[in-house]
Amino acid sequence: MVAALLDVQNLSVIAPNGTLLLDQISFSLGKGEKLGLIGASGSGKSMIAATLCGLLRPPLRVLSGKILLDGQNILAFDPKAWRSLRGSSIFQIFQSPATALSPAVKVGVQLKEAAKRAGRDSKSCLPNALDVVQLPVWVQDNYPYQLSGGMKQRVLIAMALILRPNILIADEPTTGLDVLTERDVLQALTIMAKETGASLLFISHDLRAVSHVVDHTLVLSCGQISDALSVADIGVSESPKVRELAMAARDLGLKC
């Protein structure tokens, strides 16, 4: 049997008042696999993303469990090891791309730094990455604040194309974007995953976006995994919250 690239085992996160925000979460992600994580607002999706990226902040803390990346428990890593892991092995794209980009550094400089970090020649990989995410070359001369939300997301996807991480975690990457921009960002994500062979954890409560990107999903409900489904089966989830999401999506014309 081939070992999973990422193996999350019985992961629990606790708040200072004793509330379990994540309760015995277990799942694995194989190389090149695309997995969705869905659930209603507040179910713990972003908490999983933050914990996987070493970005859980006190007073929240991991109560128990392991996160094995290539067999190594990354929960035992020190801050320096986490920093080197983020970007090289695990790359995250969050809802607000502005927070992930340095505001005072031009986009081109940030992409060149990514190429340097990955030991790649920016002259060849940078134009290719911009081309894949359909961004014009002039964005390199802009600061992040001069770009739209969808463009900033695509800059981050271009960065992922350059860095070639093993795992890409996309947490609500299309929230707040219009449908055309959403389509472009989702296409760029899909192409990025295909080109680099990265595994993708796609987190969203937007079932339309999820159905575009992944085939299989885990359903999160009150900090627990309540279901593992193919996208086509979301409508028959045992979770009333997810059935509610599916019904709302159907009302908007989505088949699921």
Ligand SMILES: Nc1ncnc2c1ncn2[C@@H]1O[C@H](COP(=O)(O)OP(=O)(O)OP(=O)(O)O)[C@@H](O)[C@H]1O
């Ligand atoms: N710093 C914190 N202290 C205490 N509870 C928190 C903290 N941050 C988040 N929570 C709680 O953890 C739970 C999970 O939050 P999380 O942000 O992961 O939800 P989510 O599923 O990503 O929601 P959304 O889809 O709205 O982004 C929520 O009940 C939230 O109130």
